[in-house]
Amino acid sequence: MSHEKDVVVIGAGFAGLYAVHKLRDQLGLDVQGIEAAGGVGGTWWWNRYPGCRCDFESVHYSYSFSEELQREWEWSELFASQPEILAYLEWVAERLDLRKAFRFDTRVSSVTWDAPSARWIVRTEDGPTYAARYVVSCVGILSVPKSPEFSGTETFGGELYRTSHWPHQPVDFAGKRVAVIGTGSTGIQVIQEVAKQAAHLTVFQRSPAYAAPLRNAPLTAEQRRWNADHHAELRQGSRHSFMGIPYEGPAGPALAFTPEERRRILDTYYERGGFPLLLSTFSDILFSQEANDVVADYIRERIRERVKDTAKAELLCPTDHPYGTYRPPFETGYFEVYNQSNVDLVDVRQAPIEALTPQGLRTSAASYEFDVIILATGFDALTAPQVALNVTGRDGLTLKDKWAQGPATFLGSQAAGFPNFFMIIGPQSTGASYNAPLAIEDAIDFAAGVIDHARQAKVTTVEPIPEAERRWGELCDGILGLTLLPKAEKAWWLGRNVAGKPRGAYMFFGGAPLYRAYQAEIAAHGHAGFAFDGKAEPLSPLLRLTPVAATVVGALLVGEPKPPETVTLEETRAQMEGLRQLQAPGPQVRVETIDQPRARIYVPDADGPLPVIVYYHGGGFIAGSLDLVDSPARSIAANLGVIVVSAGYRLAPEHPYPAATDDTFAALQWVHETIGEYGGDRDRIVVMGDSAGATLAAVAALRARDAGIDLAGQVLIYPPTDPEATTASRVEFANGPLLSETAIQGMWNAYLAGAEVGPLAAPSRAQSLAGLPPALVVTVELDPVRDEAEDYARALAAAGVPVEQHRFDGLFHSTLTMTAVIPEIQELYARIGRFLEVRITGHVARKSKAVTTAGN
Known part of the structure; x- marks a missing residue:
């Protein structure tokens, strides 16, 4: 006969102890703990060899969930030894009365899903059997020793x-x-x-x-x-x-x-x-x-x-x-x-x-x-401790068979086909790359949140959907591939230290802040990616990032960035300039700086007269600088063989609307009148910008049309086209990555300063878009302003303007100026080059034909 429990927790180390406390004492569940060792401690119970100690400072290698525990315990060394860490865990177990929840000296022999009762049947080698709605596996990542690669261990006489x-x-x-x-x-x-x-x-x-x-x-x-x-x-x-x-x-x-x-x-x-x-x-x-x-x-x-x-x-x-x-x-x-x-x-x-x-x-x-x-020959890490439990899930699928080609999980927390089975810092979690006590707390808090969500919704089972598992695996593999880590021929975190073990990403290497961001966003989206009784919310935005873009987000999250609504103007400007760290030094070209208008002119080593791009930087009308786009400007000039005029403008809120549009149009007029002196061709001028700079470029194109300046084209990279846009992307990506709806509204408010919104601020409100130059409109998938930019492209096309529109999937706002890290930038430059080649050639041909016709 089996004992009925809400949860069985396997393991009594850092993870098992906190799991019992969280699920029993905070969620009020009936929890049974099982531990093969004779006491609490987990890896610190088993590993007692001479010299064993932690390599993280003691004050950090401890629980953080309790103020009392942190105040009461005093560490005697900078880096604690095994005996002291074991004593600490024994003290915590006594302090929180956790021992009574465990059965010690008891090894789990099998964990089997029983579909009719929707429970896990947990059998032990010489003890009772338990039937539980949930199993939380806290067996660690380094608890199964690797078998020696040589024979004779049983023959040694010493x-x-x-x-x-x-x-x-x-x-x-x-x-x-x-x-x-x-x-x-x-x-x-x-x-x-x-x-x-x-x-x-x-x-x-x-x-x-x-x-x-x-x-x-x-x-x-x-x-x-x-x-x-x-x-x-x-x-x-x-x-x-x-x-x-x-x-x-x-x-x-x-x-x-x-x-x-x-x-x-x-x-x-x-x-x-x-x-x-x-x-x-x-x-x-x-x-x-x-x-x-x-x-x-x-x-x-x-x-x-x-x-x-x-x-x-x-x-x-x-x-x-x-x-x-x-x-x-x-x-x-x-x-x-x-x-x-x-x-x-x-x-x-x-x-x-x-x-x-x-x-x-x-x-x-x-x-x-x-x-x-x-x-001291190491461990069969990460997957082996879970497989050793002999876990059999839905339809007779074993965890061993599921992972025969390598680990497959969602967040390292659950695996599809194994409902209600949670792994604490399991395969494809942060594993050893995140301070274990904190990683354990985060993983258990997340699992407890999923369990509580299921209980509140009165659903029976929860497990990842295959698409979530696939995307997470691709992300783990992709981030790993960006590093030098695959060059470690025998690394256990790649599965390479065990003969016959599949090679791959056994851990998530994106860092603690990024991993926590995934946990938080997934939870905020109704635990998106998990199916509750077969029903799941769509995958959350961060899961759609490319590995490179995800790595950038992780880097930006280090250091606890402030919420957008609390960031000062000075901090916003500093953050924007900080993005230059994600730019590669641009190629060497001739650069001339002028004061009126404030601009830098980038001239490639090529015979003129050359096409000209007038480039306006982004920054939400309140930030950004000529320095911020120095690398992209150099790259465009050198790679495309064009003169780039990077034009500055006055920033809000010190200089609200219409200062920026007046400055950028004045710069365009100056280029049209003067660029010949620098080897440029006034008949082949294109306006270009990114973000708010793209908005200003679109407005400059409108003003140029009305002033009789004939432009060859406009390149608009994710332009915000209306402060009052109510698009689906504004809702879906309201919290970013990077650019949030709160930030968008703050920037528009600073720029407009109460002014009426007209076409010189919001180009989508122009009465007519007819007669504008050909446009290349570039968007990125995970961007609040994506839909309004694409709506603008469709409106241009409807007005008879030749339009090319391209969306880069998996990227977020501002990534297309991160020249050091985003490989898609090369594709962007290639697209701009093809656009210029087609549109400028056609533009010159049309102008020549018009001149000839007039002459006749």
Whole structure:
């Protein structure tokens, strides 16, 4: 007979404890916890090997959901050791009375969906069976050890230890010959401690690591109390930083600094210790091989400085993967271990381990005798802990079979075909790239929100729709492909450390702020992408971003950006100028600056007279500058062989309507009269702009028509055409990305300053669009102003104006000036080039014909 429960929680580590608290104490559900270990702690119960400790600062590696817990607990070290973390979790369990919800020393044997009752049947190996509406799997990402790639573990006659299942009693290495196999994060921690006791230590290394100092230190009683009292201050901004810890942001791209400056930056963070060496030095470490080489070379240099034996030093220097593409290990005196006369290093790339033997082990080159062998050979990560539960979902589909070609989930939270089964930081979640306690809290809060939504709606089942799962997988793969991470040949987060395991993106690498944005938006859209009793809301906007655009959104979210309604004018202008960081330096062309009108003239190296583009920058009428479009202007001039006149204008609210339109039209008049002096052709002038600049370009085209200035074309990139537009995109993308409805209204209000809205402000209100020059109207999918811009294109066509209209899917407002990151910009330039070629050629031909006819 099975015991009826609302929820079964599997696991009693950080995740399992908080899941019980959230679901039992806050949602009021009947929760049963199951744990294979003899107590709480999860990975910190099992991993008791010498030297085991956390590589995130203790104050951050703790729960954040309770003010009381944060104030009451005091950490004794900067980076907590395993015993202290286990003691902390035991204290939390007692403090919140969580133990009574768990059955310990109980291993789950199977989890099977029973469709008639719409419940999961959870069977245990030697205990009761449970029937539960929901299962929350809190089994962790590194809880299944990887099987050794050699045989003979059962034949070794000495002491054999696995770091993932270490004895609870101390192990004495004094006077013994010890082997450690593996030099990842765990192996490094073990080696540092074993070398202090063993008579002789032999380290078997396959992949050397870019290990850097941890710089752990004990905390005084005063420091402990201060940290506890000031936890909110210390942790402020954690969830808005890439890995969930508020380290300083990177200084900038590596190659933007001189060699001396780079050295100073690297020295600073190497001496500080921990993850800032990766996160606070250079912004392009994981994107640019050249930038990565700067840091990799530096770490190799430091290794050579610390290891006296040249041959050992070279074996310890990684050369087969970029820095940071494996999770960086941290050390305390690790490299100095190899200066000890009783420590040897064996390169198993040159001589692979073939087998353990009764006396020790055998490689392809030699045999060794040991008293103790320690296996620090890693984990079958992320998917294996879930698969080990023997989960069978709808229609007999097992999780193992579903993932036979690689993981498939939605947010790493659920998998289609497995209703009501939630994974906490499962495959394709942020996994190890986000501070675990915070990632766990976020995942459980999200799952609890889905469960509560289902209960409130009185529905029986919830699971992802296949389209949501597909899009999430594409996003995970796409973001991974933008980085250097795939160059790590044996990385566990790519599935490459286990023979036969499918290769792919086992984690979401977009960072904590972006992942949290997905969670928040999906929840705000009625948990879009999840089917409740088979019914689902459409996918939310962020899920439609291209991987590159999603990465940009993630970068913009770092640092807790303020809500649009609270941003000051100065902050808006600074944010707009900050987008220049997403632009590549433009090509070299001749640039002349003039004051009246305020403009820059970009002249390519080409024979004239040349076509001319008069370009107006965006910025919502209140921000933007000539500097902001310097890179695009250079690129257009050089790539298309045209003169670009980037025209400035006065900004609102200091200079409200009609200042901007008067300035931009005056610049166009000046170009028409004067551009011949710069090698331009007054008969081949095109107006162009992006965002508000496109609105001003459209108005300039109207004014030029009425003034008798014959333009060859207009290129309008996502123009807002009416402050009072009530389109579907204004509703669907009211919260962005980037541009929100609130921001749009604020910008229009600042520009108009109460003035009546007419065609010189809103070109869509012109009485007639007939006689305007040919238009190329470009929009992006995820943009509040998309529909009004496309409506304007249709209105132009209806008035007899030749129109080309193109929408870039998966992009958001402002992306088409981000020349360093958005690959679609090259397609945009190609489209502009084809438009100019066709329209300008036709325009000149028509003018020539008109002149000839008049002459006759």
